[in-house]
Amino acid sequence: MSPPRDFPRKLDLRHGCIEMQHGGGGRAMAQLVEELFVAAFANPALSALNDQAVLDAGLSGRLVIATDSHVVSPLFFPGGDIGSLAVHGTVNDVAMAAAEPRWLAASFILEEGFALAELARIVDSMAQAARAAGVAIVTGDTKVVEAGKGDGVFITTTGVGVARAGFETGGTRARPGDVVLVSGAIGDHGIAIMACREGLDFDVPIESDSAALHGLVGALCAVLPPPALRVLRDPTRGGLGATLNEIARASGVGMQLAETAIPVHEPVRAACEFLGLDPLYVANEGKLIAIVDPDHAEAALAALRAHPLGREAARIGVCTDDGQRFVELETGFGGRRVIDWIAGEQLPRIC
Amino acid sequence: MKYVDEFRDGTLARRLAAAIAREVDPAREYRFMEFCGGHTHAIARYGVEDLLPANVRLIHGPGCPVCVLPTGRLEMAIALAERPGVMLASYGDMLRVPGSGGDSLLKARARGADVRMVYSIDDALALARRHPDRQVIFFAIGFETTTPPTAVAIRQAAAEGLGNFSVFCNHVLTPSAIASILESPEVRDLGSVKLDGFVGPAHVSTVIGSRPYEYFAAEYAKPVVIAGFEPLDVLQAVRMLVRQVNAGQSCVENEFARAVSRDGNRKAQKLVAEVFELRKHFDWRGLGRVPYSALRIKSAWADFDAERRFAPEPRTVPDHKACECAAILRGVKRPQDCRLFGSACTPETPMGSCMVSSEGACAAHWSYGRFRSARPA
Known part of the structure; x- marks a missing residue:
C-alpha cells in the first residue's frame, strides 16, 4: 500500500x-x-x-x-x-x-x-x-x-x-596610471525602475541591464595575468560615481575621467535629463568596472567587447596620484568638475 | 539628444570662449551675478568657469528657492506636518534643509509625521484624492516658475471640491530680490560687492518676460542678459554682458529668445493674479525682510490656504551663527569663505540651506568645483 x-x-x-x-x-x-x-x-x-x-x-x-x-x-x-x-x-x-x-x-x-x-x-x-x-x-x-x-x-x-587561482582583486589595489574600464552603458536599471514607477513611456522601452557577470569576469581573467587585474566592482546603488569614489578612497588614488567616453544609452540620457538625475549616480545591475594595469588595458577592453555582455565596453579614464583622492571629470563641454559621492538617496528601493 | 546636445557642444564652447578671451579688456575685472540657481548648477556641472578668462568672475545670486526660504517658514512647515491627521507634501530638497537644532522634515518623518516627497503639485493633488481622510498640505516654494502650477492646482482643487487639500504658500518674486541686492549696503555704499551686470533667469523669464528687468538696467545702470540654462547659453550671455560693459551700455538683452518674450506668458500671469496677491513683506534668508517680495493666497481661495486653515504660529529663527549662507546669497562671500564649508557643513550634514539643493552655491561648489579651491592652479 x-x-x-x-x-x-x-x-x-x-x-x-x-x-x-x-x-x-x-x-x-x-x-x-x-x-x-x-x-x-x-x-x-x-x-x-x-x-x-x-x-x-x-x-x-x-x-x-x-x-x-x-x-x-x-x-x-x-x-x-x-x-x-x-x-x-x-x-x-x-x-x-x-x-x-x-x-x-x-x-x-x-x-x-x-x-x-x-x-x-x-x-x-x-x-x-x-x-x-x-x-x-x-x-x-x-x-x-x-x-x-x-x-x-x-x-x-x-x-x-x-x-580563480592567483587573482586578488579588491578596492584597495588601484594604482596611479591604471586604466578604468566600464563594461557597457550605465544607468539602465535605475531608469527602467524609475520609468516603471513614474509611468513614463518611451518609444523604445528602457530595460534593466540585470545580468550575471561571472562569464564576463571569466573572459577578462582569461586574457590578463592575475596581477594586471586590480579592481572589479559592479556599480549598483549609487552608480558609477559612488563606486569610483569608494575605490579612489580605498586605494588612495585620484581619477581623471572623460565624460564623452562614458557610454550612456540615449533614452537613459533623455530620461535623466527630465527627471533631473545624473546617470553617473543611477544604479546598474549588469555592468562592471575593471581597473587594470595600463600595459594590459587594450587586451582587457578587447576581451570585454568580445563578450555579449561587454559589447559597449569603454575606457573611461585613468587613476592619478592625488592625495585628495578626487574623482574628476572632464565635461563634454570642456570644463572640469568633481564627481562626488551622492548625498542622501537618489532613488529608493531600486534593488 | 536632439535640442539638448546642441547647447552643450564642446567645440562651439571653445570657440565662444576664445571670442570672450579676445573681447575682454585685460586691464579690468568683470563681475557678473547669475541670479538663478539653475545657472549656478549649470556653471558648476559643466565647468563653465574653466572656459572663462581669469578676470571674468561669476558671482552666485539668491535665485535658489530652497536656499532663500528662511528657517522660520521651514519650522512652520514642520509644525504643520506634525499636526495629527495632516500629510505634508514637499519637494525632495526641502526635506533635508536644517531648521534650528538640526531638525528637518526628514527627522519629523522619522518621528512619525506623514511627510511625502512629491515631484510636482499634481502629485500632492493626487494624494489628496487618494486620502480623503487626511488633510494634505502642499509645501509650495519657488519663484515665478512654480507659481502658475500652484494657481492651477488651487483652481483644480476648488473645481473638484477637494476639501482636504491646501497650500502652505511661500512663493517669492525675482525682481524684488534683484532690487534688494542692488539696494544692499554692500553694493550701494560700501562697494564691497562690485557688480557689472546680471545673467537673468531662464525659466522665471518665460513667465514674467524681459520687461521687469528694464527698470534695473535703466535705474541702476546694470546690464541684464536673460539666458537659458544650458552651458552654451551661459557663455553666450557672458559674452553679451562683456560687450555691453565694454561699450558702456546697460540694457536688457535676451539670449534666451527661443523661450522668452518681452511680455512673458500672459495667460500664466493672469492665472497667478487671479489666485495670489502681494504680501506686504516677506523674510528671506540672506536678504532679510524684503517689501512686496512674496505672494499669498487671495481671500477668495482662503479654503485652500493652509495658513488660514491651520493658523500655524509665525516664527522667526536666526540662522546658525557660523553659517555664511546669508552673505553667500547676497554675493558678499563665496562658499569656500565659510569656515563650516566642507568641515561641519557637507551635503550629508548640511548646516545651511545653500548646502542642500543642487542649485545652492555651496552644494554646487562642494559637489562639482571644490578641486579648484583644494588645489590652487
Missing part, C-alpha cells in the same frame, strides 16, 4: 495567496516549500529538505561568500523582476572577487495576502536565472509577515563561489 498523500489538494497557484500558516512551520509551509521552491529550483541538496545544504565541495583554494537583500519596488520591471535580480545581484557580488559562483541560499520574507501566482512567477524567474548562471539554489528559508508589514516579497540571497 502506498503511503497517504501528504498534501491532498495541490497548492492553488492560480488563485491562492500567502497566508500566515505558510510561515507557521506546519503542513502548509511544507507544501509551499515542496510544491513551489523545491520543484522550481530542483537539485539534490535542496530536495533533501534539510535545514542546511550539505555539499560535496571538492574545493581547493579560496572560498568567496556574499549576501544581498532585495527589496525592489515594483517587483516586476522591464528586463527582470525581483527573482532574477536576487540571483544576479549576489552572483555578481561573488564574481567581482574574480570568482566562479557555485551555490546560492535564498531567504524569502512573504507578506500575508501576496498572490501565489506572482510568487510562482518570481520563483520561476529565479530558477531560470540560476540555471542560466550555472549556480544551484541549495537551501533556503521562508517567513510570513502580517498584511501591511511587508511589500509582497523581500528576498535575501547568499552566494558561495571559488576564487
Whole structure:
C-alpha cells in the first residue's frame, strides 16, 4: 500500500495567496516549500529538505561568500523582476572577487495576502536565472509577515563561489596610471525602475541591464595575468560615481575621467535629463568596472567587447596620484568638475 | 539628444570662449551675478568657469528657492506636518534643509509625521484624492516658475471640491530680490560687492518676460542678459554682458529668445493674479525682510490656504551663527569663505540651506568645483 498523500489538494497557484500558516512551520509551509521552491529550483541538496545544504565541495583554494537583500519596488520591471535580480545581484557580488559562483541560499520574507501566482512567477524567474548562471539554489528559508508589514516579497540571497587561482582583486589595489574600464552603458536599471514607477513611456522601452557577470569576469581573467587585474566592482546603488569614489578612497588614488567616453544609452540620457538625475549616480545591475594595469588595458577592453555582455565596453579614464583622492571629470563641454559621492538617496528601493 | 546636445557642444564652447578671451579688456575685472540657481548648477556641472578668462568672475545670486526660504517658514512647515491627521507634501530638497537644532522634515518623518516627497503639485493633488481622510498640505516654494502650477492646482482643487487639500504658500518674486541686492549696503555704499551686470533667469523669464528687468538696467545702470540654462547659453550671455560693459551700455538683452518674450506668458500671469496677491513683506534668508517680495493666497481661495486653515504660529529663527549662507546669497562671500564649508557643513550634514539643493552655491561648489579651491592652479 502506498503511503497517504501528504498534501491532498495541490497548492492553488492560480488563485491562492500567502497566508500566515505558510510561515507557521506546519503542513502548509511544507507544501509551499515542496510544491513551489523545491520543484522550481530542483537539485539534490535542496530536495533533501534539510535545514542546511550539505555539499560535496571538492574545493581547493579560496572560498568567496556574499549576501544581498532585495527589496525592489515594483517587483516586476522591464528586463527582470525581483527573482532574477536576487540571483544576479549576489552572483555578481561573488564574481567581482574574480570568482566562479557555485551555490546560492535564498531567504524569502512573504507578506500575508501576496498572490501565489506572482510568487510562482518570481520563483520561476529565479530558477531560470540560476540555471542560466550555472549556480544551484541549495537551501533556503521562508517567513510570513502580517498584511501591511511587508511589500509582497523581500528576498535575501547568499552566494558561495571559488576564487580563480592567483587573482586578488579588491578596492584597495588601484594604482596611479591604471586604466578604468566600464563594461557597457550605465544607468539602465535605475531608469527602467524609475520609468516603471513614474509611468513614463518611451518609444523604445528602457530595460534593466540585470545580468550575471561571472562569464564576463571569466573572459577578462582569461586574457590578463592575475596581477594586471586590480579592481572589479559592479556599480549598483549609487552608480558609477559612488563606486569610483569608494575605490579612489580605498586605494588612495585620484581619477581623471572623460565624460564623452562614458557610454550612456540615449533614452537613459533623455530620461535623466527630465527627471533631473545624473546617470553617473543611477544604479546598474549588469555592468562592471575593471581597473587594470595600463600595459594590459587594450587586451582587457578587447576581451570585454568580445563578450555579449561587454559589447559597449569603454575606457573611461585613468587613476592619478592625488592625495585628495578626487574623482574628476572632464565635461563634454570642456570644463572640469568633481564627481562626488551622492548625498542622501537618489532613488529608493531600486534593488 | 536632439535640442539638448546642441547647447552643450564642446567645440562651439571653445570657440565662444576664445571670442570672450579676445573681447575682454585685460586691464579690468568683470563681475557678473547669475541670479538663478539653475545657472549656478549649470556653471558648476559643466565647468563653465574653466572656459572663462581669469578676470571674468561669476558671482552666485539668491535665485535658489530652497536656499532663500528662511528657517522660520521651514519650522512652520514642520509644525504643520506634525499636526495629527495632516500629510505634508514637499519637494525632495526641502526635506533635508536644517531648521534650528538640526531638525528637518526628514527627522519629523522619522518621528512619525506623514511627510511625502512629491515631484510636482499634481502629485500632492493626487494624494489628496487618494486620502480623503487626511488633510494634505502642499509645501509650495519657488519663484515665478512654480507659481502658475500652484494657481492651477488651487483652481483644480476648488473645481473638484477637494476639501482636504491646501497650500502652505511661500512663493517669492525675482525682481524684488534683484532690487534688494542692488539696494544692499554692500553694493550701494560700501562697494564691497562690485557688480557689472546680471545673467537673468531662464525659466522665471518665460513667465514674467524681459520687461521687469528694464527698470534695473535703466535705474541702476546694470546690464541684464536673460539666458537659458544650458552651458552654451551661459557663455553666450557672458559674452553679451562683456560687450555691453565694454561699450558702456546697460540694457536688457535676451539670449534666451527661443523661450522668452518681452511680455512673458500672459495667460500664466493672469492665472497667478487671479489666485495670489502681494504680501506686504516677506523674510528671506540672506536678504532679510524684503517689501512686496512674496505672494499669498487671495481671500477668495482662503479654503485652500493652509495658513488660514491651520493658523500655524509665525516664527522667526536666526540662522546658525557660523553659517555664511546669508552673505553667500547676497554675493558678499563665496562658499569656500565659510569656515563650516566642507568641515561641519557637507551635503550629508548640511548646516545651511545653500548646502542642500543642487542649485545652492555651496552644494554646487562642494559637489562639482571644490578641486579648484583644494588645489590652487
